[in-house]
Amino acid sequence: MNAEQWKKVQTLFKEIVDLEPDQRTLRLESVKTEDPLLYDELYSLLSADSQETSLLDGFAIERVDLSDLVPMDGVQVGPYRVAEKIGTGGMGNVYLAHRVQGGFEQTVALKLTKYGMGTPRAIEHFEAERSILASLQHPNIARLIDGGITDEGRPWFAMEYVQGENLISWCDRLSLPVKKRLKLFLKVCEAVQYAHKNLIVHRDLKPANIMVTGEDTDPQVRLLDFGIAQILEGPDDPGSERRAMTRAYASPEQRDGRPTSTSSDIYSLGVILHQLLSGCHPDPKFRSEGCLPSPVDRELEAICGMALTEDPERRFESASEMSDEIRSWLNERPVSVYSKAPLYRAGKWLKRNRAASFIGIFSIISIIILVFIYTMELKSETERAQSEADRATRIASVLGSSLLSIDPMQNQGQELTALGMVDMSSAYINTELKEDPRTRAELLILMADVYANLIALEKADSISALAVGLWKESQQDTTSFTYINMLADRSIILDKAGKYDEAMDVMQQALSLANENLEPGSLEFASVYLDYTYHLDVNQDYARADSVLRLVEPIYENNAEEAGQTYDDFVFYMGTNYRRLGEYELAEEYLFRSLELSRARYPGIHEKIASTLNHISSLYQNMGRYEDAISYAIDAHEMRLEIFGPGHLNTIAAHSNTARAYGGAGRLEESAETYRDVLTIFREEYGNENFYIAGILQSYGNVYLRMEEYAQAEEIMREALDHSERLLPADHIRQAYPLKGLAEALRGQQRCDEAMPFAERAYTLRSNQLPGDHPELMTTRYTLGRCLWDLDRQDEAETHLRDALAFFRDNPERFESQIRELEALGL
Known part of the structure; x- marks a missing residue:
């Protein structure tokens, strides 16, 4: 026919x-x-x-698909020529088609009503569908390109043609682990939430409508076929309520012909999530023959169960609420739909803060061990040995009680903190070891290091000061390595607390004592100078750090086996400092050597490995190898998540580095989203009054500079600068980051007169403290020069801009846009 x-x-x-x-x-x-x-x-x-049949089913003629009877191949629809049929949607068929008019090539998915469906109702539905799709602009939703009515009265529209593989098939093919499956599913939830916010229900969510595109290492999720969507505030179409769905994924109210809402999509998401995790449909009658579901984590099963509740009113209120529970599981936080019991919440805290818990417990156990060793050294003095053995037993007993306090049953669900555990240990030391200042001082400096690692910097400062004071007041040997090392530790703590001048004074004392009392070729001598490089790194004095590292290099190279882990640290510091100096080939050599050493010493996962991976990512960002940088940053972040949980500072640092790598690769939306996550986690764990916030904000603001959203960038940079000015000395070189960023944000808004003071301050800081050809100094000179140029001060600008251009030309991959801009000025 x-x-x-x-x-x-x-x-x-x-x-x-x-x-x-x-x-x-x-x-x-x-x-x-x-x-x-x-x-x-x-x-x-x-x-x-x-x-x-029910009147809801319409006329029989409307159900006839004549596509097989009347072939469409080669037929032109609007500016497109049909190539082949690729699918059937709720109200029409879908064809692969190619644009043959308009002067450019384009492949689309062309959707037409079936023959016999050119009724007023069908046309009205298709026009509504076009309107809906045109309003949806989301990176995870296939976009509408074109639309119209054929000469025969058949509505059509052309959609973005998405080549990919359905979500479940893609995940199964790659044997993707649960966490990676969930991260992809979160993108689906984000797209659905976006549609719901625009008062649009998909009503046919299923794996076939969720495509994964791109490389296996960088998947992108796209939702297809909003062909049965409805505008919630528009008239309900009872005819489509019954037909336009896939029963295996439809909600009970859809299958029963009852009105639908966003809750229907939540049900479909629950089906998809369960199938994604177990490999089978949750309802046995919809399973393929022989499908045996894999076990699903109990907390994730509870999330699925909430979405699959028969009563729409009892499901998740939104896709974002469902996403929040999934993120809680990913971040090892309590999943509220699983349990609200205090014991469960406490157990989640311990798991999430395994490193922090370990620090607290380890500090207690370390005290016991140190006191035990101290006691054994006195065993030649029988009476005193007995007394000290009794003391060790007493310490073990009291600290054993401290360990019991970690038990959630003892805490009755009260929030547990590593800081509380360390407070308990410190209080015990100060109370029980009052008559033994030497042991007390040694243990307090250990506690100070733990406090610093927990970002309790004021406590770390006061405890380390107390330790040094006790040692001196009790007339212990101030020429011994123990005391010198104590001073070096205190200097590092002061640097972390932002007390840089005091840190330098204490480090100079340590260096002076080391030079006077330690063998210059000894490992003890080298370790003090290795600690000194930390101070130099914090203050960005990389040239002096290079000199110090070269000083101790022969000591470590000649005593590598004896030095053990400290030798590995030395190799790592060499790599990181070469990176700071811009010596990227040497940096790569040392960092990969460090990675090899760490993997040999610590098979499996370890913070030393994660730290090196993170610095390799930073190196590749410096070199413009952003895709490599993303891969190493993600590896570092995932390893630290496994070791520490999401709230530890090291995990946050790797997460932030991932965001920075995304930005370098031009994946700006991903970068901004990741920085937002970083800020949320950091503020939850450490509050807002912390120097590290300034660095995160400054990097976040840079993303908006790249997006040319200068007003938003200005707001973020001002907040970053406020933190820096309150928490750092006025002449600290790290002040230059938000100063330069704020200058660029203001210049982007043609407010160069306001930008100039900030650009000048950034230039002064960096020119006084960095080598003349340092990349950060050159980019600052570029910013300053562009401000001067825009203010018609070309003579002053040219010196800065010509020097910057020469540097940029030596690094064209990183500075391509700046080179074009400056050459356009005639430089």
């Missing part, structure tokens, strides 16, 4: 369907006489229509 014949069938069907039975019989007899073929087709359609 051809299209012309089908039009005759349509016309006759509409003429006859409403006739009285006797009149219908007479008219059919006349058709049979005129055209027996048409009679047979018409009779079968009228018979199907007379079957006992």
Whole structure:
């Protein structure tokens, strides 16, 4: 049957369907006489229509798909020529088509109503569908490109053609672990939430409508086919309520023909999530034959269960609420739909803060061990040995009670903190070891290091000061390595607390004592100077750090085996400092050597490995190798998540580095989203009054500079500068980061007169403290020069801009846009 014949069938069907039975019989007899073929087709359609069906199903003729009878291949629809049929949607068929008009090539997914569906209701639905899709602009939703009505009255629209693999098939093919599956599923939830916020329900969510595109290492999720979506505030279409769905993924209210809402999509998401995790549909009657579901984590099962509740009112209120629970599971936080019991929440805290818990417990155990060793050293003095052994037993007993306090049953669900555990240990030391200042001082400096690692910097400062004071007041040997090392530790703590001048004074004392009392070629001597490089790194004095590292290099290279882990640290510091100096080939050599050493010493996962991975990522960002940088940053972040949980400062640092790598690669939305996550986690764990916030904000603001959203960048940079000015000395070189960023944000808004003071301050700080060809100094000179140029001060600007351009030309991959801009100025 051809299209012309089908039009005759349509016309006759509409003429006859409403006739009285006797009149219908007479008219059919006349058709049979005129055209027996048409009679047979018409009779079968009228018979199907007379079957006992709900009015909601519409006319039988509307269910006929004549695509197989009337081929579409080669037919032109609007500016597109159909290539082949690739699918069938709720109200129409989908074809692969190519643009043949308009002067450019384009491949689309072309959607048409089926033959016989050019009714006013169908046309109205398709026009609404076009309107809906045109309003949806989201990176995870396939976009509408074009649309119209054919000469035959058939609505059509062209959608972005997405080549990929459905979500579940893609995950199964790569045997993707649960966490990576969930991260992809979160993108689906984000797209659905976006549609819901725009008052649009998808109503046919299923794996076939969720495609994964791109490389296996960098997947992108795209939602397809909003062909049965409805505008919530618009009129309900009862005809589509029954037809337009896939029963295996439809909510109970859809299958029963009841009104639907966003909650129907939540149900479908629950089905997809369960299938994604278990490998099988949650309802046995919809499973493929022989499908045996894999076990699903109990907390994730609870999330699925909440979404799959029969009563729509008891499901998640939104896709974002469902996402929040999934993120809680990923971040090892309590999943509220699973349990709200205090014991469960305490257990989640311990798991999430395994490193912090370990620090607290380890500090207690370390005290016991140190006191035990101290006691054993006195065993030659029988009476005193007995007394000290009793003391060790007493310490073990009291600290054993401290360990019991970690038990959630003892805490009755009260929030546990590593800081509380360390406070308890410190209080015990100060109370029980009052008469033993030497042991007390040694243990307090250990506690100070723990406090510093927990970002309790004021306590770390006061405890380390107390330790040094006790040692001196009790007239212990101030020329010993123990005391010198104590001073070096205190200097590092002061640096972390932002007390740089005091840190330098204490480090100078340590260096002076080391030079006077330690063997210059000894490992003890080298370790003090290695600690000194930390101070130099914090203050960005990389040239002096290089000199110090070269000083101790022969000591470590000649005593590598004896130095053990400290030798590994030395190699790592060499790599990081070469990176800071811009010596990227040497940095790569040392960092990969460090990685090899750490993996040999610590098979499996370890912070030393994660730290090196993170610095390799930073190196590759410096070198412009951003995709490599992303890979190493993600590896470092995932390893630290496994070791520490999400709230530890080291994990946050790797997470932030991942955001920075995304930004370098031009993946700015991902970068901004990751920085937002970093800020949220950091503020939850450490509050807002912390120097590290300034660095995160400054990096976050840089993303908006890259997006050319200068007002938003200005707001973030001002907040970063406020933190820096309150928490750092005025001449600290790290002040230059937000100063330069704020200058760029203001310049982007043509406010160069306001930008100049900030650009000048950044230039002064960096020119006084960095080598003349340092990349950060050169980019600052570029910013300052552009401000001067825009203020018609070209003579002053040219010196800065010509020097910057020469540097940029030596690094064209990183500074391509700046080179083009400066050359356009005639420089």
